[in-house]
Amino acid sequence: MLKVSHIKKYYDDFLAVDDLSFEVKPGEIFGLLGVNGAGKTTTFRMIIGLLEPSSGKITLDGKPIDYSVTDKIGFLTEERSLLTKLTVLEQAIYYGVLKGMKEEDIERRLDELLEKFKIADYKNKKIKELSKGNQQKVQFIMAIINNPKLLILDEPFSGLDPFNVELFKDEIKEMASNGSMIIFSSHRMEHVELFCKKLIVLKNGKSVLEGDLKEIKHKFRKKNIIISGEVDTEEIKKIKGVISVNKNNLDYEVKIADESVVDLVFKVVSKGKNITKFLVEEPSLNEIFIEKVGETYEK
Amino acid sequence: MKNKLKFLVKISLNRKIKTKWFVLANVIFAVLIVGLFNADTIINAFGGDFDEVQKVYVKDNSNSEYKTYNLLKEQNESYKKLTSNSDNAFKFKKTKDNAKDIIKKDKDAWVLVIDNDKDNVIRVKLVSEGYASASEYAQITTILNDVKSSLALSLSNISSAELKKISSPIQLERKILDESKKSEAEGTQMIMSTVFPLIILPFFALTIFLVQMVGAEVNDEKTTRGMEIIISNVSPKVHFFSKVIASNLFVLVQGVLLVGYALLGIGIRSYFGSKSILGASSFDIKGLLNSIIGSDVMSQLGYVIPLALILMILTFIGYALLAGILASMTTNTEDFQQLQMPIVILSLVGYYLAMMAGVFEGSIFIKIFAFVPFISAILAPSLLILGQIGVVEFVIAIILMIVTNYVLIKYGLRIYKVGILNYSSKNLWKKMFKALRR
Numbered sequence: 110m111l112k113v114s115h116i117k118k119y120y121d122d123f124l125a126v127d128d129l130s131f132e133v134k135p136g137e138i139f140g141l142l143g144v145n146g147a148g149k150t151t152t153f154r155m156i157i158g159l160l161e162p163s164s165g166k167i168t169l170d171g172k173p174i175d176y177s178v179t180d181k182i183g184f185l186t187e188e189r190s191l192l193t194k195l196t197v198l199e200q201a202i203y204y205g206v207l208k209g210m211k212e213e214d215i216e217r218r219l220d221e222l223l224e225k226f227k228i229a230d231y232k233n234k235k236i237k238e239l240s241k242g243n244q245q246k247v248q249f250i251m252a253i254i255n256n257p258k259l260l261i262l263d264e265p266f267s268g269l270d271p272f273n274v275e276l277f278k279d280e281i282k283e284m285a286s287n288g289s290m291i292i293f294s295s296h297r298m299e300h301v302e303l304f305c306k307k308l309i310v311l312k313n314g315k316s317v318l319e320g321d322l323k324e325i326k327h328k329f330r331k332k333n334i335i336i337s338g339e340v341d342t343e344e345i346k347k348i349k350g351v352i353s354v355n356k357n358n359l360d361y362e363v364k365i366a367d368e369s370v371v372d373l374v375f376k377v378v379s380k381g382k383n384i385t386k387f388l389v390e391e392p393s394l395n396e397i398f399i400e401k402v403g404e405t406y407e408k
Numbered sequence: 409m410k411n412k413l414k415f416l417v418k419i420s421l422n423r424k425i426k427t428k429w430f431v432l433a434n435v436i437f438a439v440l441i442v443g444l445f446n447a448d449t450i451i452n453a454f455g456g457d458f459d460e461v462q463k464v465y466v467k468d469n470s471n472s473e474y475k476t477y478n479l480l481k482e483q484n485e486s487y488k489k490l491t492s493n494s495d496n497a498f499k500f501k502k503t504k505d506n507a508k509d510i511i512k513k514d515k516d517a518w519v520l521v522i523d524n525d526k527d528n529v530i531r532v533k534l535v536s537e538g539y540a541s542a543s544e545y546a547q548i549t550t551i552l553n554d555v556k557s558s559l560a561l562s563l564s565n566i567s568s569a570e571l572k573k574i575s576s577p578i579q580l581e582r583k584i585l586d587e588s589k590k591s592e593a594e595g596t597q598m599i600m601s602t603v604f605p606l607i608i609l610p611f612f613a614l615t616i617f618l619v620q621m622v623g624a625e626v627n628d629e630k631t632t633r634g635m636e637i638i639i640s641n642v643s644p645k646v647h648f649f650s651k652v653i654a655s656n657l658f659v660l661v662q663g664v665l666l667v668g669y670a671l672l673g674i675g676i677r678s679y680f681g682s683k684s685i686l687g688a689s690s691f692d693i694k695g696l697l698n699s700i701i702g703s704d705v706m707s708q709l710g711y712v713i714p715l716a717l718i719l720m721i722l723t724f725i726g727y728a729l730l731a732g733i734l735a736s737m738t739t740n741t742e743d744f745q746q747l748q749m750p751i752v753i754l755s756l757v758g759y760y761l762a763m764m765a766g767v768f769e770g771s772i773f774i775k776i777f778a779f780v781p782f783i784s785a786i787l788a789p790s791l792l793i794l795g796q797i798g799v800v801e802f803v804i805a806i807i808l809m810i811v812t813n814y815v816l817i818k819y820g821l822r823i824y825k826v827g828i829l830n831y832s833s834k835n836l837w838k839k840m841f842k843a844l845r846r
Contacts (some may be wrong), residue, residue, distance in 0.1 A: 157640040159829060179641050190633040194423075206415050207641035251637070 110134050111156070111259055111290050116165030118151050119315075128314040133307075133309070137257075138281065139302045139306030140322075141294045148314035149294050150187065153261050155183050169259060180209040183257030185249055187264040187294075193237035195231075197223070197247055199252055200236060208255040210215055215254060222250045226276055240370040241268045249277060253284065255295060260284060260291045266300060278303070298395040310401055311341045320400045325389040331400070333392055334363040338384035341377060348373045360386065412642045413650055420654030423619055426662065434662075445673030449680060462544060463501040463517045465510050470524045476555060477502055477522075483554045486576075498548065505536040520548075529560050558677035586681040608759045608786060610666045611720065614659045615755050618724060619731040621655045623744040626735035626828065644825040652728040659724055659806045708793065715802050716789035727751065727758050729813060734818040736827030737840060743833075755843070758786030765791055779805050781812040822846055 126148040133139040133299040145314045154160040156167055158174045164376040169178050170210040191200055197220065205215035208288050226246045231239060236247060243271045245268045254274040262281070266274050266400060281304065285291055295301055301308065304320065320327060331352070344364060350370035361372055371389055380385055392400075424430060468477040481500055503510060505518035518536045525531040534540065534553055561571050563626040629635045638647060730751060734834060738744040763781070765774050778788045778797055784805040791797040830836070838842035 154636075154829075157636075159636060161639055176643060178639070180641070184637060184640055185635050188633045190635075190637045192628065192632055192634045194628070203419055204637055204641075248616060250539060301808055 110170060111292070111392070112166075112168045112171075113152075113156070114166045114168075116152075116155060116162065116167060118148075118155060119163045125314050126311075127313070128157070128165075129309075129311070129314070129316055130165075131307075131309050131316075131319065133259075133292060135288045135290055136285050137306060138285050138291045138293055138304045140305035141311070142301065142308060142398065143294075143311030144224075147311040147402075149311060150263065151314075152311075153184070153292070153294075155265055156259075156261060157182055170294060175343055180255065181258040183252040183260040185252040185254060185260075185262045185265055187267070189248060191236045191244060191248055191251070193244075194235065196233050196235050197239075197250075198232050200247070200251060202250050205254050210255055213321065218254055218256075219250065222253070225272075225280065229385040240268060242273060245269055246273065246276075249280075253280070256284075256289075258289055260289050262291065262293045262295075264295055265293070266295060266297060274300070296394065296397065302394045310398060312402050322394070325397065326394075329392055329397050329400075331392050331396070332368060332371070333390045333396075334366050334371065335386060335388040335390060336361040336363065336378055336384070337386035338378070338381050340381035340384070344377045345374055346376065366403060413646050413653075416642065416647065416650030417654045417657070419659075420621075420650060421657055423625070424654075424658050434665060437666065438672070439723060441666065442673040442676060445670065446677050446680075452528075461497065461499045463514065464498045465505075465507075465508065465514075465517055465519045466500050466547070467503050467519060467521045468503070470522050472585040474640045475557060476530060479558050480520075481553065483551045483558070487551055487595045498551075501723075507533075511535065511537050518548075520552075522544050529556050529563070559672060562668060571750070577691055606670075607761075610663065611786065612752070612755055612759070613666075614663055614724070614751050615727055617662055618655045618659050618727055619748055619751055621658055621779040622731035623652050623729050623735040623748060624730060624741070625651060627738065627741045627744055630736070630828060630831075631740060632694055639828060644828060645821060647828070648732055648821060648824050651732050652725060655728045655731075656721075656724050709800065712789060712792055715792070715799070715806070717804050719788060719802075719809060720785050722806065722813060723755075723782055726809060726813050726816060728784060729820055733816065733823050733827070737830075737836065739831055739833050754782040755786060758783040762787050764791035765794055765796060767807070770796060775801075779808055780810045 113129060113131050116126055116129050119126065129148070129152060130137065141149050141152060150158065156174065158176070158179060164365070168173050169181070172178055173376040174182075176203060180300055192203065195203065196217065199217065201215050201219045202212055205210065205218075210218075220229070221324050223232055226249075228239075228243055228246055231243060231247075236244060244270075247263075249265060252262070260281075265281075269277065278300075281291060291304075293301065293304060305322055307321055308319065308325070311317050319357055337360050340361060342356075342361060345354050347362075350366040350375065352366060355364075363372065365374065368389075375387065378384060466477050466480060468474050470476040475724065478499070481747060484500060503519070507521055510517060515537045516538065518534060521533040521535065523531045525534075530552075537592075540741070557574075558571065560642050561574055566574070629638060641652075645684050689785050731748075734747050734751070735744050739746065747752050761777050765771070765787070768774060774787070775791065775797060777783050778791050778801070782786075786806040788797065788802050792799070822843045823840050826839060
């Protein structure tokens with residue numbers, strides 16, 4: 110289990126991470142969210158041992174993270190961390206050996222992963238000759254070459270088309286089902302919603318929201334009502350607790366302050382014509398994020 | 409960690425050596441070095457008029473018996489014997505034609521027009537198509553002065569036997585009381601003028617390779633952010649030492665190859681039995697080796713070479729440490745390239761001071777620099793050969809280099825740890841000084 114306890118990180122007088130605590134158990138996919146500069150990368154760097162926390166403790170299976178345990182960790186950086194002059198095989202051997210693997214095991218695992226990600230032909234190609242998407246695949250392969258117990262993914266889907274996003278998702282889910290702990294950060298909230306059971310939202314280095322995703326959504330008072338049919342939207346807008354009414358394609362989306370407003374809206378809708386849909390939805394993670402952080406994710 | 413260090417060294421070396429550019433660079437080196445050792449043979453093979461003796465037509469109007477012309481020929485032969493080189497003479501030919509007409513036919517020739525002169529015995533005019541080189545002008549002036557003296561003496565009714573005595577060149581016999589000093593001085597001069605420049609050039613080139621290698625690798629890993637993955641698996645200390653060891657091993661490999669190309673060049677030269685065509689100053693390997701072996705410098709080289717090698721190896725390590733530290737501080741390759749030249753020029757300072765040491769013998773200023781790390785690698789061995797510093801002073805230079813390397817490791821490593829993960833040049837010095845204080 111990865112345990113982060115009350116970590117703080119100062120850069121001179123600037124507090125980048127403020128009293129952050131969370132746990133990731135084997136098989137869990139954990140989301141670490143926040144706008145740029147919220148402290149995500151600093152947190153990742155502290156977890157993999159690149160930075161020392163100013164205070165607090167980080168342990169993996171009860172042991173502090175040092176070079177004796179880093180072989181069990183995989184890390185995918187937000188920016189490319191590939192030595193582009195090397196071939197895919199050379200790069201895999203480079204990073205694999207540093208993870209304590211034997212060269213023959215690395216090549217076997219690489220063949221398997223290249224096949225899985227449909228880039229087996231690029232094994233002996235130089236990384237700089239590959240497309241951006243394929244470089245991202247190679248970067249992901251390098252992060253998981255050692256079958257890590259703890260996998261840290263900082264924006265893993267950048268530069269990928271939807272087809273390849275699916276390939277990544279499948280692999281991440283498979284790794285989690287095999288017991289790996291995965292920490293995940295992404296600008297794409299739909300990915301976070303799909304993957305993460307637990308998450309933490311950072312703002313200025315401090316946690317502003319954390320816990321189980323379902324519970325977070327459930328506890329979040331604001332809901333959305335989706336309505337299909339002819340309704341008096343002006344009447345709905347007058348209801349106390351209705352925040353907004355928007356038309357999305359054929360449906361109306363009514364944002365409400367809490368669940369008590371649902372009955373009042375329903376009364377107005379029931380007077381309408383050709384009503385085919387009245388659906389009370391949990392808010393999206395993006396909405397919760399904006400509410401909590403006060404700004405959009407992609408700043 | 410030991411295995412990871414070994415692996416990182418292997419990777420660094422392979423990235424440098426197993427490339428087509430390394431092969432290409434070495435092919436060029438081999439061709440250039442072999443060519444350099446056989447430059448005279450190559451130049452000769454292409455031909456040219458550099459081996460031709462200057463042709464001089466003499467229009468002797470001084471008397472009908474060509475007395476002046478004959479004296480000129482005699483003096484020319486004497487001059488040849490005196491300088492032991494047939495190149496330092498002229499090929500004279502009598503003529504009655506007009507100077508301009510002769511040069512019209514033979515543009516490379518000179519014409520000497522000799523007339524009687526009441527006050528100066530003879531009056532001579534040198535006519536040539538173009539510029540006559542200063543050395544050739546001086547040579548012919550010497551010969552003509554001798555001719556004039558001989559003519560003047562003969563006009564003073566001196567007997568031919570007396571005249572011969574007066575005209576014969578003086579025999580200046582050299583007598584050196586301490587023969588060992590003679591060979592020592594000759595050997596030292598030989599080493600400083602020929603062997604030393606041959607060593608400094610590869611040393612300088614290898615320093616550039618070493619600094620470039622460390623800088624390029626650290627920058628490449630830093631700018632691609634591969635450094636984060638590497639440093640999350642091996643400590644900055646291991647990474648730093650891997651670069652230092654790999655670059656020094658590379659220098660060793662490249663150095664051995666350069667020596668190999670030099671030996672190949674010498675071998676080819678010996679096989680074809682090249683003979684110098686460039687005069688006494690040209691590179692005569694056999695003669696050079698014989699001179700060194702025959703001189704007392706050989707016994708000196710017995711301890712100078714091992715001491716110089718130790719100092720050079722320590723200096724290479726120092727350069728690698730310095731390059732690694734500076735590369736970790738820079739945020740892109742261009743910044744490092746700007747820093748690279750001043751580092752390398754340090755060794756050039758040593759070279760120029762070593763060259764000046766012979767002129768400013770006993771200079772305290774130069775002696776002080778022989779102790780300065782990085783500069784000492786070139787300067788201290790030359791001062792030791794010249795006898796301007798002793799073994800004790802040389803050992804002090806070695807100790808100072810060891811201390812420098814220790815300081816670079818102790819404090820430089822602190823900078824390296826912070827620098828390799830720093831991607832911004834903002835507050836750079838503040839960050840580095842803070843790292844030093846840790």
